[in-house]
Structures are given as structure tokens and as C-alpha cells.
Amino acid sequence: MAEHGAHGAHTEFTEHIVPLKVYVGVFLALLVGTALTTGVAYIDLGRWNTVAALAIAVVKMLLVVLFFMHVKYNPGLTRVIIIGAFFWLGIMICFSMADELTRSWEYNPASWTGTILPYVSRFLF
Amino acid sequence: MSETAVNEIAHHPNPTGFAHQFEDIDQQHEAGRLGMWIFLATEVLFFGGMFTSYTIYRALHLPSFVIGSHMLEVQFGATNTVVLICSSLTMALAIRSAQVGKSKSAIIFYLVLTMILGALFLGLKLRFEWYHDYVEHIVPGFGFVYRPEWGSAAPGVQMFMCFYFLMTGLHAIHMVVGLGILGVLVGMAARGRFTSQYYVPLEISGLYWHFVDIVWIFLFPLLYLIGGRYSAGG
Numbered sequence: 318m319a320e321h322g323a324h325g326a327h328t329e330f331t332e333h334i335v336p337l338k339v340y341v342g343v344f345l346a347l348l349v350g351t352a353l354t355t356g357v358a359y360i361d362l363g364r365w366n367t368v369a370a371l372a373i374a375v376v377k378m379l380l381v382v383l384f385f386m387h388v389k390y391n392p393g394l395t396r397v398i399i400i401g402a403f404f405w406l407g408i409m410i411c412f413s414m415a416d417e418l419t420r421s422w423e424y425n426p427a428s429w430t431g432t433i434l435p436y437v438s439r440f441l442f
Numbered sequence: 443m444s445e446t447a448v449n450e451i452a453h454h455p456n457p458t459g460f461a462h463q464f465e466d467i468d469q470q471h472e473a474g475r476l477g478m479w480i481f482l483a484t485e486v487l488f489f490g491g492m493f494t495s496y497t498i499y500r501a502l503h504l505p506s507f508v509i510g511s512h513m514l515e516v517q518f519g520a521t522n523t524v525v526l527i528c529s530s531l532t533m534a535l536a537i538r539s540a541q542v543g544k545s546k547s548a549i550i551f552y553l554v555l556t557m558i559l560g561a562l563f564l565g566l567k568l569r570f571e572w573y574h575d576y577v578e579h580i581v582p583g584f585g586f587v588y589r590p591e592w593g594s595a596a597p598g599v600q601m602f603m604c605f606y607f608l609m610t611g612l613h614a615i616h617m618v619v620g621l622g623i624l625g626v627l628v629g630m631a632a633r634g635r636f637t638s639q640y641y642v643p644l645e646i647s648g649l650y651w652h653f654v655d656i657v658w659i660f661l662f663p664l665l666y667l668i669g670g671r672y673s674a675g676g
Contacts, residue, residue, distance in 0.1 A: 340534050347530075358667035382652075386652045394476060402487065418501060
């Protein structure tokens with residue numbers, strides 16, 4: 318689409334007006350994503366239902382962030398802030414889960430795979 | 443703030459809204475946008491705390507959370523998702539109208555459309571979801587009643603409903619704040635404050651509005667769909 322190097326090459330701030338058809342395309346993609354995530358929930362995929370729902374939500378978020386919020390056309394500093402935000406969010410989620418889901422572990426389990434895998438799968442699915 | 447701006451207009455050939463502490467309008471624009479992104483980073487962690495707690499309690503009480511999730515009406519959640527996506531499009535078009543130098547009536551048209559869609563979201567949520575939940579006695583703290591068919595899962599169901607009302611309530615508060623911001627923007631647009639050179643308030647308010655949309659993009663599958671609807675009893 319807009320791979321003409323409007324960003325990156327410039328050191329100074331450059332305004333970028335997003336073409337109308339990009340906005341409409343992203344809008345339609347978001348509607349399709351909403352229909353898809355609703356439809357998939359009615360199909361029994363077992364533990365993959367959760368993965369599918371979150372994957373579609375992440376794709377929708379990326380579409381909004383990159384195009385509606387202009388991050389695709391923004392200087393790198395914006396991306397540093399966004400990546401930082403999600404990095405700390407990851408720390409919060411991972412450390413909290415690591416604490417909460419391992420409280421009942423034995424100190425010397427007979428089998429690590431028998432101990433870890435059920436907890437990991439329960440967290441994910 | 444506005445006095446400073448008026449002084450600047452009187453003494454400099456700068457476009458409307460230019461504040462004297464910046465080198466030029468581009469630097470001002472970038473500073474405003476960066477400030478908004480830093481605020482949104484704190485918002486990611488603010489909502490992230492709730493998402494983290496939700497994930498932990500969902501892992502600990504999965505059967506209860508599936509029962510709770512199945513009590514929510516998917517059609518209203520999906521409709522509201524579409525309403526918010528439409529409002530994000532109209533918000534983006536309002537900013538674009540300013541960027542390409544369209545008349546102030548075009549900007550106001552898209553802003554008012556965004557406000558109507560935002561109000562529609564809140565109206566649907568209040569009338570068809572929260573009020574319905576209140577009548578059904580599944581609002582914690584407002585006559586929540588354990589149902590016999592939940593059995594020992596009942597406390598977990600109440601926990602799910604706590605998460606549901608806290609998360610959607612927090613989101614709704616953000617929507618109300620967003621509507622207030624949009625109202626201010628309509629006033630600014632009506633006074634002709636926005637030009638193709640100066641639209642920072644429009645753009646950073648747009649960032650906030652899109653962020654609130656993204657929160658809902660995650661709330662909808664997490665609250666309404668997770669656990670799968672294929673075995674939904676009611």
C-alpha cells in the first residue's frame with residue numbers, strides 16, 4: 318500500500334495523510350474480524366477457541382494501531398513507547414501467573430513434565 | 443493557554459494554536475502526540491491489571507467463568523463491537539477532514555457522528571445489557587441471587603460477574619470521558635480552530651478514542667466468547 322518510504326528516511330517530522338481507501342479497507346477488515354471471532358466461538362475447537370479469539374483480537378488491535386492511530390506513519394519514538402507498554406504488561410501478566418499458578422507445587426516433584434504441563438495448559442486454555 | 447495562543451497570533455505569523463515554547467508547529471504536534479502515547483501506555487497497564495486478574499481467576503475457576511460468560515448476550519456484544527468500529531472510522535475521517543483542509547462543517551459532521559455512535563454504544567449497554575442483568579439478579583451487590591443449577595460453581599459465577607461489571611464499567615467511564623472530549627472538539631471546530639496546519643487536539647483525542655475501541659476489541663471475546671458458545675445453554 319504505502320510502501321514509498323514516507324517514514325524512516327526523514328529525520329524531521331513528516332505529516333502523512335492516510336488515503337481514504339486504506340481507512341475503508343481497515344474498517345471492512347475489522348468488521349470481518351468481528352464476524353469471524355463471533356462465528357468461531359460457535360465451533361468446537363477445544364482449547365484452540367481461546368487461542369483463535371485472542372489471535373483475531375490481536376490482529377484487529379494491530380490494524381487499529383497501525384492505520385487508525387497512524388503508527389505505521391509515525392516516527393520510531395512512538396513505537397518505543399508502545400513496545401515498552403506491552404513489555405511491562407507482559408512482565409505483569411507473566412510474573413503474576415508464575416506466582417499464582419505454581420503455589421501448590423511440590424518442592425521435589427516426581428515428574429516435571431507431569432507437574433508443569435497441566436498447569437501451563439490450564440493457564441493457556 | 444488560550445491567552446498565550448492569542449498573543450502568539452498577534453505577534454507571529456504562526457498558524458492558530460501554535461504555542462511559543464516549541465521550535466515550530468511540527469515539533470508541537472509531535473510533542474502532543476508523544477504525550478498522549480505515554481498516557482495511553484499508563485492506560486494499557488491500568489486495564490492490564492484487570493486483564494491479568496481476569497486471566498488468573500479464569501484459570502482458577504474456569505467452569506464458573508464459562509457459566510457466567512454464557513449468561514451474556516452475544517448479539518449485543520457483537521453489535522456494540524460494530525458500533526465502536528464505525529465510531530473509530532468516523533473519528534479517523536474527522537481528523538482526515540482537517541488534514542486535507544475540508545470545511546469546519548465536515549469536521550463537525552464526523553465528530554457528531556462519532557458522538558452519536560458512542561452514545562448508541564452506551565445506550566445499548568445500559569438498556570439491553572446492564573438493565574437486563576439487574577432484572578435477572580446477576581449484578582453483584584444489587585440483589586445477586588445464586589441459582590440452584592450452578593451448584594458449587596455459584597461463588598465463581600458471582601466472581602465472573604464482578605469482573606464483567608468492573609471491566610465494562612471502567613470501559614464505559616472511558617467512553618463517557620471520550621464523549622466529553624468530543625463535545626469540546628465540536629466547540630473548537632465550530633470556532634474554526636482547526637486547519638490543515640493545526641489539528642493536534644483532534645489527532646490526540648482520536649488516539650484516545652481508538653484506544654478505548656481497542657479495549658473493547660479485547661473485552662468482547664474475553665467476556666462474551668471465551669469458553670466457547672457452542673455448548674451454551676442460555
